[in-house]
Amino acid sequence: xxxxxxxxxxxxxxxxxxxxxxxxxxxxxxxxxxxxxxxxxxxxxxxxxxxxxxxxxxxxxxxxxxxxxxxxxxxxxxxxxxxxxxxxxxxxxxxxxxxxxxxxxxxxxxxxxxxxxxxxxxxxxxxxxxxxxxxxxxxxxxxxxxxxxxxxxxxxxxxxxxxxxxxxxxxxxxxxxxxxx
Amino acid sequence: xxxxxxxxxxxxxxxxxxxxxxxxxxxxxxxxxxxxxxxxxxxxxxxxxxxxxxxxxxxxxxxxxxxxxxxxxxxxxxxxxxxxxxxxxxxxxxxxxxxxxxxxxxxxxxxxxxxxxxxxxxxxxxxxxxxxxxxxxxxxx
Numbered sequence: 611x612x613x614x615x616x617x618x619x620x621x622x623x624x625x626x627x628x629x630x631x632x633x634x635x636x637x638x639x640x641x642x643x644x645x646x647x648x649x650x651x652x653x654x655x656x657x658x659x660x661x662x663x664x665x666x667x668x669x670x671x672x673x674x675x676x677x678x679x680x681x682x683x684x685x686x687x688x689x690x691x692x693x694x695x696x697x698x699x700x701x702x703x704x705x706x707x708x709x710x711x712x713x714x715x716x717x718x719x720x721x722x723x724x725x726x727x728x729x730x731x732x733x734x735x736x737x738x739x740x741x742x743x744x745x746x747x748x749x750x751x752x753x754x755x756x757x758x759x760x761x762x763x764x765x766x767x768x769x770x771x772x773x774x775x776x777x778x779x780x781x782x783x784x785x786x787x788x789x790x791x
Numbered sequence: 792x793x794x795x796x797x798x799x800x801x802x803x804x805x806x807x808x809x810x811x812x813x814x815x816x817x818x819x820x821x822x823x824x825x826x827x828x829x830x831x832x833x834x835x836x837x838x839x840x841x842x843x844x845x846x847x848x849x850x851x852x853x854x855x856x857x858x859x860x861x862x863x864x865x866x867x868x869x870x871x872x873x874x875x876x877x878x879x880x881x882x883x884x885x886x887x888x889x890x891x892x893x894x895x896x897x898x899x900x901x902x903x904x905x906x907x908x909x910x911x912x913x914x915x916x917x918x919x920x921x922x923x924x925x926x927x928x929x930x931x932x
Contacts, residue, residue, distance in 0.1 A: 668860055668893035669853040669886055690882045694920030701884060701922050705929065708885035712929040713892040 663711045673708045682707060835867050842873035845880070852877050856890060865897045865904050868911035875912070879919050887921045888929075895924070 654660075659671030678686065682703075688696060689704055696704070705712075754760055773779045784791045829837075841855050856874060859866055866874075871894060878887040891909075898904035909916070909923060916923065924930045 665893075665896055666860055667857050668889045669856050671853070673885075689884055692920055693879075693884050696884070696920070698922060698927060701888070702927050702929070705885045705888050705927070708883075709889060712924070713896050714930055714932050717896070718932055 661710065663709070663716050665713065665716055670709075674710045675707045678707070835870055838866065838870045839873045842870065842877045844877075847877050847880065849881055849883070852881060852883070852886065856886075856893070860893050860897060865894060865901075865908075868908050871908065872912060872915045875915055875919060875921060878921075884921065887919070888924055888927065891921075892924050892929070895930075 661670045661672050661674050663670075675682070685700060685703060685707075688700070693701070755764070769780055769783050769785075775781055782791050783789075838855070838859060842852070844851070852874070855877075859870070859874075871890065874890055875887050878884070878890070894908060895905040915921075
């Protein structure tokens with residue numbers, strides 16, 4: 611159920627006192643910088659509170675920033691006083707210390723639909739190619755019974771032997787006038 | 792006021808002897824469980840009280856807000872006022888701004904709810920010095 615979009619990666623070294631260090635190896639994140647380097651499985655300690663950006667969880671279990679610089683720490687001190695004394699930039703900085711993405715950023719539209727539609731059409735096109743190849747190289751020759759002339763003679767034969775004369779086929783043929791009723 | 796019709800009823804342990812048959816109510820012919828249904832006012836009061844706890848801790852604030860946002864409703868202004876004051880007691884401005892963002896998101900397509908709430912909360916926001924997400928510019932990408 612946990613949506614893992616951008617997870618905080620924790621250093622698990624120095625975990626004193628835990629005899630069984632439970633670690634979960636997570637798959638490669640979608641961070642493009644990481645894709646360029648060689649693949650390393652990042653271990654994330656899932657027994658610890660994690661940060662997560664979710665619309666339905668406004669206040670995650672821990673703040674986004676773990677390590678505070680001296681400037682951050684002094685800002686946190688200033689936060690203990692009246693907030694009206696903070697500038698807009700300081701308020702924004704406090705927000706960004708605690709959170710990674712704003713709600714707008716979480717809700718931003720993506721171009722994924724283009725990938726989805728594109729992929730759909732590619733596969734449908736490929737299937738179309740297969741179907742064409744099949745008609746060209748797999749299907750046997752067209753039976754002669756489909757020819758116009760053959761079909762006409764077949765129809766005439768059915769009428770001559772009065773197929774379903776009461777309710778069905780021949781019942782709909784007007785034998786006097788030689789046409790369909 | 793902002794509630795959906797179906798809400799979780801906070802039922803206590805009621806004895807079965809008090810159970811009423813479903814068909815007895817001429818107006819509301821829904822069959823709730825056989826417990827007392829909490830009114831909107833009781834719900835609001837309960838949550839205002841929760842956030843008003845003087846020594847509320849950060850976990851309780853987070854738990855309360857996440858639970859409240861999980862409900863199918865937009866919280867009333869008085870509940871949010873109580874929550875914002877709890878943020879003040881915890882010296883957590885970021886959470887206060889986040890709460891406002893979350894509430895705007897909860898309103899969904901009903902674009903008139905959030906401006907109403909901000910209007911109602913204006914005195915509290917000025918008093919505590921909380922900037923709205925719009926004032927900080929984080930409502931845009």
